[in-house]
Amino acid sequence: MRLHHLGHETVDVEAISHLIWETIHQEGVQRLSPKSKFFSPETSISTLNFGLAFRKIRPNIEGLVKNRKETRIKGERQSLLEGIYRDYLKTLRPDEWQYLPQPRCVKEIDAFKDFLNAPCQKRGDLIPGEAVAFFPEFLAQRTQKQREETTNFFPILDGVEESLEARVQRLELVTTVLTCSDCKYKCHSGHALIGWKNICRHKRSIAPGYVDPCVTYAGYDNASAAAASVVSCVGLDPLTTTVSDMNARNDRFMCGNCMLSPYRGLRCLKVYTWLECVRSSSRPLCCAEKRTGQ
Numbered sequence: 001m002r003l004h005h006l007g008h009e010t011v012d013v014e015a016i017s018h019l020i021w022e023t024i025h026q027e028g029v030q031r032l033s034p035k036s037k038f039f040s041p042e043t044s045i046s047t048l049n050f051g052l053a054f055r056k057i058r059p060n061i062e063g064l065v066k067n068r069k070e071t072r073i074k075g076e077r078q079s080l081l082e083g084i085y086r087d088y089l090k091t092l093r094p095d096e097w098q099y100l101p102q103p104r105c106v107k108e109i110d111a112f113k114d115f116l117n118a119p120c121q122k123r124g125d126l127i128p129g130e131a132v133a134f135f136p137e138f139l140a141q142r143t144q145k146q147r148e149e150t151t152n153f154f155p156i157l158d159g160v161e162e163s164l165e166a167r168v169q170r171l172e173l174v175t176t177v178l179t180c181s182d183c184k185y186k187c188h189s190g191h192a193l194i195g196w197k198n199i200c201r202h203k204r205s206i207a208p209g210y211v212d213p214c215v216t217y218a219g220y221d222n223a224s225a226a227a228a229s230v231v232s233c234v235g236l237d238p239l240t241t242t243v244s245d246m247n248a249r250n251d252r253f254m255c256g257n258c259m260l261s262p263y264r265g266l267r268c269l270k271v272y273t274w275l276e277c278v279r280s281s282s283r284p285l286c287c288a289e290k291r292t293g294q
Contacts, residue, residue, distance in 0.1 A: 195243035
């Protein structure tokens with residue numbers, strides 16, 4: 001009640017009530033009646049006079065409440081901005097959503113930093129029509145920056161001077177394969193990321209068991225060699241064939257390392273799409289495990 005009279009909001013006081021009581025107990029503050037069985041003449045004045053004791057610990061308690069208020073208002077501002085961003089995503093084609101950054105990333109836009117970091121007296125408001133004007137440029141710049149950073153994982157071709165744009169274009173080739181060091185042993189989707197769209201999708205998504213997108217990647221030579229072999233099987237050049245080219249062909253492959261397995265009363269070899277074939281071929285232990293029944 002005293003904190004309410006001092007102008008602090010109920011939502012902040014109630015949110016940290018456990019911390020407030022902990023602070024009070026640490027100071028040995030109690031409000032006892034002389035009729036209480038715990039009362040004794042030797043009890044200190046801070047124990048008996050709650051008003052005096054409260055003035056002593058008031059700075060600590062008000063500091064807790066102010067910190068809570070600041071955290072709450074910053075969270076509300078972030079939620080407001082993320083809500084506007086989600087509404088903006090609804091204006092785009094649904095198949096584009098998987099390649100776009102998580103809502104939490106929009107706080108990186110410089111235009112919103114003054115709003116997010118303003119003194120925490122009130123939440124404040126944003127005009128949605130003005131806020132969404134900053135999203136297209138942010139998305140384009142972020143995507144381009146990540147594409148350029150991704151080229152650093154791949155070796156420079158011997159005897160060839162490539163411009164940055166040419167290196168970025170190589171991201172579309174079937175032999176462009178990364179592996180995610182953060183989740184490749186926990187999540188099959190991070191084992192072999194083939195081509196920019198698969199890489200981009202993984203960079204923007206959150207793997208099961210994680211709270212943030214994965215950040216540690218490396219080139220995957222084994223999968224790249226498997227992709228080159230698959231492309232050569234259909235008579236195309238691995239140095240120029242793109243992911244879109246292979247998707248358009250929609251070929252099917254069988255793994256020469258796999259054993260026959262029962263399927264609907266027959267013993268058959270599994271048939272793979274080209275992407276499945278590359279991922280399976282880059283993990284030969286999978287076939288060995290099937291043979292031994294492990």
